[in-house]
Amino acid sequence: MEKEIELIRMSSTEIMEEVVAYKDEQIILLNLTNKLDDFTHTCVRTDFFLAILCVKGHSSLSINDQIHDIGPNELLICHPQTLLKHGTTEEDFECYGFLLSPEYAKRVFVMSSCPSSWYSRLFLEQHPIMSLNEEESQLFYQYYNLLHSKLTGAPHRHQRELINSLLQAFIYEFQDAMEKYIQLQPTSFSSSNNLFNAFIELLVSSYPKERAVSYYASRLFVTPKYLSAICKENSGQTASELITSYVMKDVEYLLRRPEKSIKEIANELNFATLSFFGKYVKRNLGISPKEYREKLSQQSEVPPVK
Numbered sequence: 643m644e645k646e647i648e649l650i651r652m653s654s655t656e657i658m659e660e661v662v663a664y665k666d667e668q669i670i671l672l673n674l675t676n677k678l679d680d681f682t683h684t685c686v687r688t689d690f691f692l693a694i695l696c697v698k699g700h701s702s703l704s705i706n707d708q709i710h711d712i713g714p715n716e717l718l719i720c721h722p723q724t725l726l727k728h729g730t731t732e733e734d735f736e737c738y739g740f741l742l743s744p745e746y747a748k749r750v751f752v753m754s755s756c757p758s759s760w761y762s763r764l765f766l767e768q769h770p771i772m773s774l775n776e777e778e779s780q781l782f783y784q785y786y787n788l789l790h791s792k793l794t795g796a797p798h799r800h801q802r803e804l805i806n807s808l809l810q811a812f813i814y815e816f817q818d819a820m821e822k823y824i825q826l827q828p829t830s831f832s833s834s835n836n837l838f839n840a841f842i843e844l845l846v847s848s849y850p851k852e853r854a855v856s857y858y859a860s861r862l863f864v865t866p867k868y869l870s871a872i873c874k875e876n877s878g879q880t881a882s883e884l885i886t887s888y889v890m891k892d893v894e895y896l897l898r899r900p901e902k903s904i905k906e907i908a909n910e911l912n913f914a915t916l917s918f919f920g921k922y923v924k925r926n927l928g929i930s931p932k933e934y935r936e937k938l939s940q941q942s943e944v945p946p947v948k
Contacts, residue, residue: 663738664793668746669805671790674737685727687895691747692720693816694739695774695782701737702729705770707894712737715779717772717819721763722846723891724770725898738786742809744847750809763842764877769823778819785812837862838876841869842884850911851889855881890926897934904931 664671672694685704700713704727705720712718720726722744742750774782789808792801841858845851852858858881859866870881877884889911896907908919923931 663790666793668743669789669793670741671786671793672739672741674739675735685725685895685898687891688720688724688726688741689722690741690743691722692718692724692739692741693782693812694718694737695779695786696735696737697779697783698737699732699735701731701735703727704729706767706891710771712771715774715776717774717779717782717816718770719766719772719816720770721766723888724767725891725895738783740786740789748843750806751813765823772819772823774819778815781815782812785815834872834875837864837869837872841873841881845885845888849892851885851892852912853885853889855885858885886926890923893923893931894927894934897931898938900935904935907931 661672661674662670663673670690674694695717696712696714698714700711702709702711704710704725706725709729718739785808789805792804792808840862844858844861855866855870859869862869864872866881873879873881873884879887892911893907896902896910897904902910904919905916908916911919913919913922920930920932923929923934927934929937
């Protein structure tokens with residue numbers, strides 16, 4: 643049987659204990675309330691597909707270093723590798739949602755013919771919170787309750803098929819809601835698009851990430867030049883630029899963890915020397931790792947390890 647990719651990696655397992663309504667290897671149901679105040683300013687990196695609907699109150703959070711507020715009838719959607727940091731929450735805050743492991747999400751999306759274009763992914767990265775109308779919000783809550791009922795009820799022969807169908811139905815509803823913001827293109831099954839999607843999946847799921855285009859090209863049985871051309875055609879960015887953007891997500895996440903020294907981070911991400919790591923970070927962030935941490939320290943008033 644295919645082994646599921648680890649569902650979640652968080653800096654504090656206590657977070658999950660507080661908010662989990664159901665958990666298995668493929669799906670987690672969340673019930674988030676003002677209990678999250680205990681975890682204000684905790685930064686986590688998602689390794690899952692996340693969908694959460696706010697039904698009451700307001701909360702602030704940082705998503706990839708951008709501050710967002712979420713309120714009633716607003717849906718938060720996050721792809722893997724998203725940096726989340728919880729801020730302040732009102733006393734009556736309440737929201738529900740679910741997390742899907744990357745492999746399970748991929749299978750469900752394929753079964754529902756979900757558009758997986760690079761542009762829809764970029765849109766969600768730039769606009770992770772979507773406003774729903776009352777009917778759409780009620781539908782999401784109904785799906786959540788049905789999933790909870792079927793996952794926690796007595797096991798039966800077609801339980802997994804039923805769960806898959808409920809998630810596929812939700813995805814169709816989500817696509818309809820998303821089309822208010824972006825025109826989704828039908829799923830493409832061209833060799834170019836398939837190769838590009840395979841590259842993105844390989845890049846996102848790798849840790850630590852290789853920084854050479856040749857590594858991914860060899861895994862995909864194409865030349866580096868051809869892979870870069872396909873990336874440029876599908877995303878407007880070269881393979882090298884895409885690799886750098888995802889490597890820097892890992893860099894920024896680790897630099898936000900004060901218990902890790904800069905040298906430890908460089909080793910963890912497979913940089914040959916601390917000097918090379920420093921130059922790589924400065925080239926892409928404009929400041930050195932030490933300066934980046936000092937900036938974070940001024941914002942949070944928590945002294946980092948140097």
